[in-house]
Amino acid sequence: MLQATLANGTAERHSVFELFARRLSGGRRYGVVAGVGRALDAVADFRFGDAELTWLREADVVDADTIAWLADYRFSGTIWGYPDGEVYFPQSPVMIVEGTFAECVILETVLLSILNHDSAIATAAARMITAAGDRPCIEMGSRRTHEASAVAAARSAYIAGFAATSNLEAGRTYGIPTTGTSAHSFTLLHDTERDAFEAQIQALGPGTTLLVDTYDIPEAIRTAVDLAGDELGGVRLDSGDLVSLARTVRQQLDDLGAIQTRITVTSDLDEHAIAALAVAPVDGYGVGTSLVTGSGVPTSGFVYKLVSRADDGGEMVSVAKKSQDKVSVGGRKHAVRRLTPAGRAQAEVIGVGTPPAHDANDRPLLVELVRDGERVHTESLEDARARLKASLAELPASARQLSKADPAIDTIYEETPA
Structure with missing residues (x-):
């Protein structure tokens, strides 16, 4: 993909990728985000050194222009996401990666491998803590x-x-x-x-x-x-x-x-x-x-999809996969957790393009993680532990049951009035 887009000039198109789960693996009632800190470390250190470039060249994996591009690779875009310790639900925009197509698409595997593994472990562990x-x-x-x-x-x-x-x-x-x-x-x-x-x-x-x-x-x-x-x-x-x-x-x-x-x-x-x-x-x-091993659910089922990109005139347009059983929703997402006045979670509310309408009780979920290639979000594991404890306390009591069931709260797409 990278070699082809570098060749036809689309590699530099401004693009938005989103990492999300279409469903909660294993019939779980909620998922727990973990691995964000590790993922940000990985993005900061993501480089192609002499050994990697030499192998790509000798194995004839990509052409010389692509190798030259990889040699200078540094992520310069923006990343927003749910921080470590937040709970998530189907379609939650757990991570949003924005930049050129080329610099964003090259991060797909490393981001998915970290977040799929770590979030699966954290979700299983949270259920064990509830049981204990x-x-x-x-x-x-x-x-x-x-x-x-x-x-x-x-x-x-x-x-x-x-x-x-x-x-x-x-x-x-x-x-x-x-x-x-x-x-x-x-x-x-x-x-x-x-x-x-x-x-x-x-x-x-x-x-x-x-x-x-x-x-x-x-x-x-x-x-x-x-x-x-x-x-x-x-x-x-x-x-x-x-x-x-x-x-x-x-x-x-x-x-x-x-x-x-x-x-x-x-x-x-x-x-x-x-x-x-x-x-x-x-x-x-x-x-x-x-x-x-995630207590029988070793992966979170996260995917990484292009949801918006610039057209030939530079205007951002929504794009989405339309496969029969793997439909995704185009457009850059914004998410809040809808809460009652008493602080009980009612729904995951997702706005497309603009934030959903919400009142003072609702809680925004996305935080800025990377700005113009520089990490701007750093926190301790104690902060993440406290966040998860608070997030779980918001959920209905049924979320703490261990049997398979639908997600504890619904995910709602909401159009914001103009």
Whole structure:
């Protein structure tokens, strides 16, 4: 596409691309935007270096004029979008990229790959946090996904409300709190379980969390309390009927005087398993595989479509795909969340070309992210966490149900009176 438009002179036509989802993947009632900060970093660093250009030339992928254009590539346009931690619905204009056709179209894959992945993880994580209630969740999925995706997943999970991650690179890169426990291999390394527990307590103190289901759980609990006393920080259960086991372990700990010792459960948890554990005396959850794979929904289904471009005379005209089952709406979008006076979300209202009419209760959703190629939006993960908490609080109570259903609120296209 780039080579062809450079050749026929349309590459420089002013264009507007929008990134959105036609529907919510997996029958979810809402989606969570994540990856915006990573996407903006990627746009700022998007370059074609000598190695890439040499390969393109030697592999005869594109012609010399296109290679010359790529060598000088710098995004100089404007980007608006929903910030990290905002919720979205079908047709929400999650990101709007504006500039020349050439400089915008070249960003399609990098923007979609980041936002499709990170938003899927954040959406799954938000459902898990809802199911967990006041109990903290720890992200522990690094061994179940690509090494780079693991760091991104930890970031998304933290935005969604997870308390910590076991991924130390995510802690180093993003400042996310880190934590973890020992594995069964640590216990199996030692001649006895007592030797393993004693070594861990000696190294990390009695406040550590001991894995107690390698052999016999009641015996492990007795050994743990014997060694650490009532200062034992926690025990982890990683197998079996977790509801029943948690009750038995809680009773045994209390009987032994370790009433402050916390119980953390792991073992292929998803939001439904976490919800089932609400009746158990559990203090926290470690979540791995289901989290980093989007709990069965590994992509958000975002697409990146041209919705407006300049004609031969320089006037902007709306354009849209008209395929039977993939219809899109042309024109640059503006979005607000329609709220009641009490602050309850009623609809996602999208204006085409101009902002929709709204009152003081309604909340504009798009923020400026990049202006003339320069990033103008920077915020902390704490800001994103707070935004998601507030955005979810606006939604109807039905949005927090875990069963498949229609989106929690409708999306409405509204024509603004002239």
